[in-house]
Amino acid sequence: MMSVVTRFAPSPTGELHLGSAYSAWTGWHRAREAGGTFLVRIEDTDIRRCKREYETSILADLKWLGLDWDGEVRRQSEHFATYGKVLDQLDQRGLVYPCFCSRAEIEREIAASANAPHGPDGPLYPGTCRHLSVQERRDRIAAGQELCLRLDCEGAAREAGPYHFFDESLGRIEGQPRLMGDFVIARKDTPTSYHLSVTVDDHLQGVTLVTRGIDVLPSTHVHGLLQKLLGYAAPQYAHHRLLTDATGRRFAKRDRDMTIRAMRESGMSAVEVIDKALDAAEKRQAPLPR
Ligand code: GLU
Numbered sequence: 001m002m003s004v005v006t007r008f009a010p011s012p013t014g015e016l017h018l019g020s021a022y023s024a025w026t027g028w029h030r031a032r033e034a035g036g037t038f039l040v041r042i043e044d045t046d047i048r049r050c051k052r053e054y055e056t057s058i059l060a061d062l063k064w065l066g067l068d069w070d071g072e073v074r075r076q077s078e079h080f081a082t083y084g085k086v087l088d089q090l091d092q093r094g095l096v097y098p099c100f101c102s103r104a105e106i107e108r109e110i111a112a113s114a115n116a117p118h119g120p121d122g123p124l125y126p127g128t129c130r131h132l133s134v135q136e137r138r139d140r141i142a143a144g145q146e147l148c149l150r151l152d153c154e155g156a157a158r159e160a161g162p163y164h165f166f167d168e169s170l171g172r173i174e175g176q177p178r179l180m181g182d183f184v185i186a187r188k189d190t191p192t193s194y195h196l197s198v199t200v201d202d203h204l205q206g207v208t209l210v211t212r213g214i215d216v217l218p219s220t221h222v223h224g225l226l227q228k229l230l231g232y233a234a235p236q237y238a239h240h241r242l243l244t245d246a247t248g249r250r251f252a253k254r255d256r257d258m259t260i261r262a263m264r265e266s267g268m269s270a271v272e273v274i275d276k277a278l279d280a281a282e283k284r285q286a287p288l289p290r
Contacts, residue, residue: 002208003034003035003036003037003208004030004031004034004035004036004037004208004209005031005036005037005039005205005206005207005208005209006027006028006030006031006036006037006038006039006207006208006209006210006211007027007038007039007040007041007202007205007207007210008023008024008027008028008038008039008040008041008062008067008069008211009040009041009042009043009198009201009212010024010040010042010043010058011042011043011044011046011049011050011194012042012043012044012050012051012052012054012055012058013046013049013050013051013054014054015054015057015058015061015259015260015261016057016058016061016062016259016260016261017251017255017258017259017260018243018251018258018259018260018263018273018276018277018280019213019242019243019250019251019258021061021065021067021260021273021274021277022240022243022277022278022280022281023211023212023213023240024062024065024067025065025067025274025277025278026211026238026240027209027211028067028068028069030209030211030238031070036208037070037071038067038068038069038070039069039070039071039074039205039207040059040062040069040073040074041073041074041075041076041201041205042055042058042073042074042075042076042077043076043194043197043198044075044076044077045076045077045187045190045192045193045194045197046187046190046194047077047189047190048189050077055075057261059073061260061261061264064260064264064270065260065270065273065274066270066274074201074205076192076197076201079197079201080190080191080192082200082204083191083192083196083197083200084191084192086196086200086230087149087185087186087191087192087196089230090151090185090229090230091149093159093229094152094155095151095152095155095156095159095229096149096150096151096152096185096186097129097130097132097137097149097150097152097182098129098132098137098140098141098147098148098149098150099125099128099129099147099148099149099150099182099184100129100132100140100145100146100147101125101128101129102146105128106125106126106128109126109128110123110126113126117181119179119180119181119218120179120180120218121218124180124181124182125150125181125182125183127181127182129150130150130152130182146188147188148184148186148187148188149184149185149186150182150183150184150185151182151183151185152182153177153178153180153181153182153183153225154178156177156225156229157177157178157225159229160175160177160225160228160229161228162174162175163175163177163224163225163227163228163234164224165220165224165234165237166234166236166237167217167220167236167237167238167239168236168237168238169238169239170239173220173221175221175224175225175228176221177221177222177225179218179221179222180218180219180221180222183195183222194219195219195222195223195226196226198219198223199223199226199227199230199232200230202223202235203227203230203232203233207235208235208236209235209236209237209238210235210236210237210238211237211238211239211240212237212239212240213239213240213241213242214239214240214241214242215242216239217239220237220239240281241281243277243280243281244280245258260273263276
């Protein structure tokens, strides 16, 4: 049987809080109970929002909680060249196009359109720059206009064909390649995006079981698409419910008293914090969508 490899992949944009500690515990527990490998990966591709001090405190909190990981921590910002090569492959296949739209332009375009396509997080990119001519793209690049790169989801869906993935609770899920529209595959400031680097890293690191919150389920459709396009084996998924407070509200980075640091400073032990997370997970989970 294949050995289990799980990972916890926080973005260092804030302190570790009870919800993300639960996520980390899930990956750690699944690896440890199977005698497998638990990896920690720092997803710091959003170089403006990510901070080293948060990375340091997240890693210190994991250690304090006793969630020990195997091997070196992989920091995505040190692997831009790797993601850039994969991006080039997709580009050479004609699946990527430059988008020059500002946020405000996208919003205007959506407001002006009677039937803007919608995704799980609201309106999708309306595809404005997909239709630019080769010359116009060249001119705008030559003029130094800022750009990001988007995946042409129609072309990608055609090339990938049908695909699916497995979630432990939800079962077999057919991939929906258009769910997130023409999503950003490389941000304005880096040769990658969350979707691209997660897919590449889960593959390169041999992750067999991805444990993460159910809020990321729409992204899994997109990761499945990239896996199919790139010829990567799809890992198994265990999307877990999100912890909520007694009123049903999700724990988030803004809830200061829910940070592991605050709990530690209040005198709680690591075991008590883990118990609190597991207790909340049992009692007050937001329901899984079907
Ligand atoms: N970096 C992502 C986050 O912090 C992780 C999502 C994932 O596990 O793929 O939300």
